[in-house]
Structures are given as C-alpha cells and as structure tokens.
Amino acid sequence: MFDTIDFQALRRIGLSQALVAQMFNLQTEPADRLMRVTEVQRDRLRLHDGEAEHVAQVWPTLRIALQMQGESLVVGDWVAARRDDSLGDVCWAAARVPPVNHLVRRDSSGLRQVLVSNVDTALLVMGCGQDFNLRRLDRYLALVRLAGVAPxxxxxxxxxxxxGGASRAEAVRRHLSGQVDVVALNGQEAASAQALSPWLAEGQTLVLLGSSGAGKSTLTNTLTGLAAQATGGVRGGDEHGRHTTTTRSMHRCASGACIIDTPGLRGLQVDADEAQLDAVFDDISSLAPMCRFRDCHHEDEPGCAVRSRVPAGRLLSYHKLQREAQRHEMTVLDRQRQAAEWKARGRFAKAVSRAKRG
Known part of the structure; x- marks a missing residue:
C-alpha cells in the first residue's frame, strides 16, 4: 500500500469513501502516490495529486490488463502513480483504482466506449436556440442514469x-414530468456559478455533456474563473456555437468542485438492454402495470395507461432506444435474417405497387 496519503488534498479533487475502500484491492509499492487522471492524450496522461499536475505514461502491464478487458484509462480515473528517475519529470500510472461508476456509450461499430469515470453529477447542456432537442436529451438522460449519476x-x-429561457425550461419539465432539475442560464455570466451552486460543493465531480457548440466550454471557463478551454463564437444564422473542444479534460472550479469538459458526442448510442432501459425510463415503466394488456407495447393497443400520460416525444425516444437495444443483443445470424426479411418485404411492396399501376 501507499506510504502516505494526503486525504484532505485528495478529497478536494473528488476522492470519496467508496474509492478509498476500492484502494485496498490494489497491488502497489510503498512509494506510489494516489493521483487522478485529468486528461488523456495519445501516449501521455495528465495526473493531479491534489496540489499539482504531473505528466505520466501508462505502465505496460496496466495497459495490457486494461486492453484485455476492452478498457483504457479515462478522465476521472484514480491511479497509483510511480516515479521513474530515468523519465525525468514523467511518472508511470501503474495501477487503476476500480471506478465507482463510469459513463459508457456504444461507438458507431457497436463497441463499448467508456467516456469518464467517478462522476457525481452530469450537467446536460442544451442551447435554448436551434440546439434545443428533447429527443436527444432523452438519450443523454439514459446514458447518465444507467451509470447511477444524477442529471x-x-x-x-x-x-x-x-x-430568459423560462418557456424552454417549462417544456423540459413537461417532457420529463418534472423528474429532473432544470436550470436556464447564460454561460458567459458569473451568475451561472450561483445558479449551479447546489451541485458545485468542494470535492464534487461534474461532467458536462451535450452537442458540439452547446456552450460547455464557455460554461467551464465561467465556473473555473479561467480561460482554460478554447471557445468559438456563435455562427450567424443558426445560433450554433462552433465546435472547439477535442479532448476530455478535468478542471477545478472556483467553488472547489471538479468539472470535466467533453467534446460533443456524435451518434450517441446507449449501452443498455431492454430491462435496463425500462429502469431508467421509470416514468413509463411505473405506468405500464395499469395498462389493460399485460404485454402492452404502448403503441396502438386499447386501454394503454402510458400513452395518455407520457408525452408523445418521450414515448418515441423510449421505443427507439428499445429497438436499438434489441439490435445490439442480436447475433450476426439474427441480423442477417432480419435484413433478408426486410428485403423480402420491400420486394413484395414494390410488386404490389406495380400491380396497382397495371
């Protein structure tokens, strides 16, 4: 185990009791130090020890072990860092503390990708202009709730x-039946920190999620009081911000909280099965037992208790995510059969259309 640990300094960058319990599973050397990953580059990491940042590389044994699990170190992870005089100021990340939680999505090829780890709150950032999209918001909500993170x-x-965004905020509350806190703000104003103060206590870790140009980096700079992240102006004509953030990185807020800025996610696919989606769409699953039919799909069945109480857009999100989950669980043979079935249906529809035209 570690010779000494400055718990007070590490708590300021998010060390919790749950993580301390996980530390006892590590195989470390006495001189190792506990640090947190604040940025991941191609071949280097940035680590923070509660007082200062350090540049590091991943110990080959740890890299191989993580690769065998289909994982890698991400921002928010905690590691045992080891000095190596031959590397100068660079140290080794020798072991990872098992994360308390992590946000996971599926990439375009269907593989799981861990985005960040050990997060307390997710700030789901959405612009009040043309970026406003409740169906996309449902995806982000599913992503964070699956990880047990408060949105x-x-x-x-x-x-x-x-x-001032009051109408947009009310639309979100109606869509989500008031289940989630909603804050409307101008990310460039210092008052943003006050509006978000209930979630910015010292030692808390937050992650900013949202589409490119939604204002995540601008909000990061306001909350940290520094121009830590590059930002772009709003494009003329469509009110969209310009995409500037390309890597995930963690920063210290003036309040003492840690905030992780992330690039916009393209094609967000949620990593969940049908049962897990039922759990995160609890506004739907709680009403389902009141439907007339036990196997009601909440589509066009008579006596459906869900359709009458859940907004149509929210229900569409649920159905689409359920279909995606079904596809993820299919085998290659299942997908081939489904593709053949749809092709056959297409050919039949074309034949019918030709017959009607004579």
Missing amino acids: VVVLSKADLLMD
Whole structure:
C-alpha cells in the first residue's frame, strides 16, 4: 500500500469513501502516490495529486490488463502513480483504482466506449436556440442514469430568448414530468456559478455533456474563473456555437468542485438492454402495470395507461432506444435474417405497387 496519503488534498479533487475502500484491492509499492487522471492524450496522461499536475505514461502491464478487458484509462480515473528517475519529470500510472461508476456509450461499430469515470453529477447542456432537442436529451438522460449519476439539465444561451429561457425550461419539465432539475442560464455570466451552486460543493465531480457548440466550454471557463478551454463564437444564422473542444479534460472550479469538459458526442448510442432501459425510463415503466394488456407495447393497443400520460416525444425516444437495444443483443445470424426479411418485404411492396399501376 501507499506510504502516505494526503486525504484532505485528495478529497478536494473528488476522492470519496467508496474509492478509498476500492484502494485496498490494489497491488502497489510503498512509494506510489494516489493521483487522478485529468486528461488523456495519445501516449501521455495528465495526473493531479491534489496540489499539482504531473505528466505520466501508462505502465505496460496496466495497459495490457486494461486492453484485455476492452478498457483504457479515462478522465476521472484514480491511479497509483510511480516515479521513474530515468523519465525525468514523467511518472508511470501503474495501477487503476476500480471506478465507482463510469459513463459508457456504444461507438458507431457497436463497441463499448467508456467516456469518464467517478462522476457525481452530469450537467446536460442544451442551447435554448436551434440546439434545443428533447429527443436527444432523452438519450443523454439514459446514458447518465444507467451509470447511477444524477442529471441536471442546463439550458444555455438563455439570453437569446425574451423570457430568459423560462418557456424552454417549462417544456423540459413537461417532457420529463418534472423528474429532473432544470436550470436556464447564460454561460458567459458569473451568475451561472450561483445558479449551479447546489451541485458545485468542494470535492464534487461534474461532467458536462451535450452537442458540439452547446456552450460547455464557455460554461467551464465561467465556473473555473479561467480561460482554460478554447471557445468559438456563435455562427450567424443558426445560433450554433462552433465546435472547439477535442479532448476530455478535468478542471477545478472556483467553488472547489471538479468539472470535466467533453467534446460533443456524435451518434450517441446507449449501452443498455431492454430491462435496463425500462429502469431508467421509470416514468413509463411505473405506468405500464395499469395498462389493460399485460404485454402492452404502448403503441396502438386499447386501454394503454402510458400513452395518455407520457408525452408523445418521450414515448418515441423510449421505443427507439428499445429497438436499438434489441439490435445490439442480436447475433450476426439474427441480423442477417432480419435484413433478408426486410428485403423480402420491400420486394413484395414494390410488386404490389406495380400491380396497382397495371
């Protein structure tokens, strides 16, 4: 185990009791130090020990072990860091503390990708202008709830609307039946820190999630009080910000919380099966037992208790994510059979159409 650990300094960058319990599973050397991953580059890491940042490389044994599990170190992880005089100021990340939670999505090829680890709150950032999309918000909510992370919807660029974003906030509350906290703000104003203060206590870790140009980096700079992240101006004509963030990185807020800025996610696919989606769409699953039919799919069946109480857009998100989960669980042979079936249906429809035209 570690010779000495400055718990007070490490708690300021997110060390929790649950993580301390996980540390006892590590095989470490006495001189190793506990540090947190704040940025991952191609062949280097940035680590923080509660006082300062350090550059590091991943110990080959750890890299191989993680690769065998289909994983890698991500921002938010905790590691045992080891000095190596031959590397100068660079140290080794020799072992990873098992994460308390991590946000996972599926990439375009269907493989699981861990985004960040050990997060307390996810700020789901969505612009009040043309970026406003409730169906996309449902995907982000599913992503964070599957990880057991508390979501907060942040409506950025509220200054673009005459009512300061109040109408957008009300639309989100109706869509989610008031289940999630919603905050409308202008990310460029210092008042944003006050609006988000309930989630910015010292030692808390937050992650910003949202589409490119939603204002995540602008909000990061406001909360940290530094121009730590590059930002772009709003494009003329469509109110979209310009994509600037390309890597995930963790920063210290003026309040003492840690905030992880992330690039916009393209084609967000949720890593969940049908039962897990039922659990995160609890506004739907809680009403399902009241439907007339036990196997109601909440589509066009009579006596459906869900359709009458859940907004149509929310129900569409649920159905689409359920279909995606079914496809993920299919074998290659199942997919081939489904493709052949759809092709046959297409040929039949074309034949019928030709026959009607004579």
